[in-house]
Amino acid sequence: MQADNRASIKESLLVVDDNEINRAVLVGTFQDEYNIIEAENGKEALDILLQEKNSISAILLDIVMPVMDGFAFLEEFRKRSLTGVIPVFLITADTSERNMYRGYQLGVMDIIEKPIVPYFVKRRVNSIIELFRARKSLSQTVRHQHGQIMEKDEEINKLNYALIETLSTAIELRSGESGSHVKRLSRLTRFLLLELREICPDQIKVTDEEIEQIAAAAIMHDVGKIAISDAILNKPGKLTAEEFEIMKTHTIKGCEILSLVPNYQDNVLYRYAYDICRHHHERWDGGGYPDGLKGDEITIWSQVVSIADVFDALTSERVYKKAFPVDTAVDMIYSGQCGKFNPFLLKAFEEVLKKYDYAAQK
Amino acid sequence: MNLEEVAKALAIDLDASVARFAGNRTLYARFLKKFPDDQSMTQLQTAIEQKDSQALERSAHTLKGVCANLGLSRLADLASAVVSAVRNGDADSLYADTGLLNDCRKEYDRVCKLITELQ
Ligand SMILES: [Fe+2]
Numbered sequence: 472m473q474a475d476n477r478a479s480i481k482e483s484l485l486v487v488d489d490n491e492i493n494r495a496v497l498v499g500t501f502q503d504e505y506n507i508i509e510a511e512n513g514k515e516a517l518d519i520l521l522q523e524k525n526s527i528s529a530i531l532l533d534i535v536m537p538v539m540d541g542f543a544f545l546e547e548f549r550k551r552s553l554t555g556v557i558p559v560f561l562i563t564a565d566t567s568e569r570n571m572y573r574g575y576q577l578g579v580m581d582i583i584e585k586p587i588v589p590y591f592v593k594r595r596v597n598s599i600i601e602l603f604r605a606r607k608s609l610s611q612t613v614r615h616q617h618g619q620i621m622e623k624d625e626e627i628n629k630l631n632y633a634l635i636e637t638l639s640t641a642i643e644l645r646s647g648e649s650g651s652h653v654k655r656l657s658r659l660t661r662f663l664l665l666e667l668r669e670i671c672p673d674q675i676k677v678t679d680e681e682i683e684q685i686a687a688a689a690i691m692h693d694v695g696k697i698a699i700s701d702a703i704l705n706k707p708g709k710l711t712a713e714e715f716e717i718m719k720t721h722t723i724k725g726c727e728i729l730s731l732v733p734n735y736q737d738n739v740l741y742r743y744a745y746d747i748c749r750h751h752h753e754r755w756d757g758g759g760y761p762d763g764l765k766g767d768e769i770t771i772w773s774q775v776v777s778i779a780d781v782f783d784a785l786t787s788e789r790v791y792k793k794a795f796p797v798d799t800a801v802d803m804i805y806s807g808q809c810g811k812f813n814p815f816l817l818k819a820f821e822e823v824l825k826k827y828d829y830a831a832q833k
Numbered sequence: 834m835n836l837e838e839v840a841k842a843l844a845i846d847l848d849a850s851v852a853r854f855a856g857n858r859t860l861y862a863r864f865l866k867k868f869p870d871d872q873s874m875t876q877l878q879t880a881i882e883q884k885d886s887q888a889l890e891r892s893a894h895t896l897k898g899v900c901a902n903l904g905l906s907r908l909a910d911l912a913s914a915v916v917s918a919v920r921n922g923d924a925d926s927l928y929a930d931t932g933l934l935n936d937c938r939k940e941y942d943r944v945c946k947l948i949t950e951l952q
């Protein structure tokens with residue numbers, strides 16, 4: 472079975488000896504089972520090794536050689552972190568304690584005395600190669616399993632995301648929105664954060680992963696609307712002052728709903744979602760609700776969701792209004808008709824609109 | 834002389850030696866015939882003339898390895914004795930008292946002579 476295996480793969484053995492007769496002996500011993508590559512000194516062996524690292528199963532190494540001897544080769548071998556990756560066997564007429572000690576110190580697997588006895592040498596070399604092969608396949612298995620776990624993880628994340636999106640869309644549909652508001656909002660949030668990070672890298676230090684989490688959290692910004700009655704939510708005309716006060720509570724209600732989610736209060740996504748639910752109607756000048764936060768008191772992610780929300784609402788049709796063209800919406804935001812925004816954020820917004828064809832996403 | 838006769842004269846363990854050449858007698862004979870061209874003995878002579886003990890150790894070591902693989906055990910033993918002598922710091926007495934080196938040279942010449950007679 473093993474022999475079959477080897478014949479089909481024909482792995483290589485690197486034989487390093489300056490003496491032709493010595494090489495011939497090793498070639499004769501192993502040529503049936505392996506493809507043999509010969510080198511006359513350490514330097515030659517090293518050159519070959521660097522080219523064919525992956526196909527060489529073991530190295531049979533002489534000690535005394537011109538140009539670069541066996542020990543110097545082993546030093547180079549170690550410098551290139553190959554020790555323990557490819558097994559090395561010292562084949563030597565000199566099995567003095569001093570030499571053997573030095574060889575083992577330099578990481579050789581076994582020391583074989585000349586004259587070699589082919590049968591024993593084959594056994595010793597093959598069993599070590601077998602061991603290395605098993606170890607390699609084991610580590611590949613582990614790597615493979617790790618990959619599978621990561622895939623599963625990814626799958627669960629996608630499922631979570633899909634569930635969040637579905638529920639949020641359901642809420643959105645109830646308030647007479649198009650059903651894709653949250654998707655566009657989430658995308659715009661991502662673009663804005665990427666842009667902000669580029670414009671002011673010193674202030675905005677978010678990782679790609681954090682941006683993804685914020686974009687996912689943004690989807691939940693209006694979950695609190697589930698607690699607002701249809702009469703107010705879908706009222707075609709302008710809300711009365713009293714009705715508007717009730718409408719405003721969707722921010723706080725959203726947080727109340729989120730806080731009912733068990734065990735996830737420490738989750739990053741949860742913390743972003745909580746903050747965004749509560750503060751996506753705050754304004755830079757303190758004119759927003761529910762807490763009247765001002766400037767940098769509002770987290771950058773809530774600021775981002777806020778401008779994205781306003782823009783998408785303006786450019787979409789609602790029960791109480793028609794859709795404004797993109798240009799009009801931009802003018803309304805810049806002129807402060809929808810409240811004040813962070814100047815950096817307005818700059819990023821401008822850039823994003825240049826880069827991404829927003830209308831095409833609708 | 835045929836291979837058996839040469840092996841007998843040189844005290845070569847023929848089976849074990851042929852086994853080292855994939856069990857192929859012809860291959861073994863071919864490499865045995867190459868032995869007189871091997872440079873380690875020449876290098877050993879040069880090392881002695883130049884009183885270079887490092888080169889002496891290296892060449893004697895190489896000679897030992899080649900002889901051992903070819904089954905030339907007597908010459909391998911003599912070469913091994915030279916290696917030990919140099920390692921024990923006796924290189925100077927080696928250069929002065931040439932007993933061991935003479936034995937080595939004599940055996941080498943005998944080996945080469947018999948090998949050339951191999952048909
Ligand atoms: Fe809202």
Ligand SMILES: [Fe+2]
Pocket residue numbers: 652692693780
């Ligand atoms: Fe919204």
